[in-house]
Amino acid sequence: IGLAGEAGEVAELIKKGIFHQHGLDREKLAKELGDCLWYIAAICTKTGLDLGEIMQANIDKLRLRYPDGFN
Numbered sequence: 001i002g003l004a005g006e007a008g009e010v011a012e013l014i015k016k017g018i019f020h021q022h023g024l025d026r027e028k029l030a031k032e033l034g035d036c037l038w039y040i041a042a043i044c045t046k047t048g049l050d051l052g053e054i055m056q057a058n059i060d061k062l063r064l065r066y067p068d069g070f071n
Contacts, residue, residue: 006036013032
């Protein structure tokens with residue numbers, strides 16, 4: 001639930017900064033992303049999952065899906 005709340009704060013910053021053209025507050029964004037990462041790491045710890053392995057699996061999946069890269 002905490003992760004969802006923090007992800008919502010990230011989305012709100014992106015919405016206001018980019019779509020409403022108010023400028024992106026990179027310092028605040030970094031803090032909110034840090035909060036998201038903390039929750040993700042905590043979930044991994046509690047469930048016995050390895051964050052590094054999850055990240056690598058995601059990279060591998062994207063490389064298969066987009067062999068020519070993407071932007």
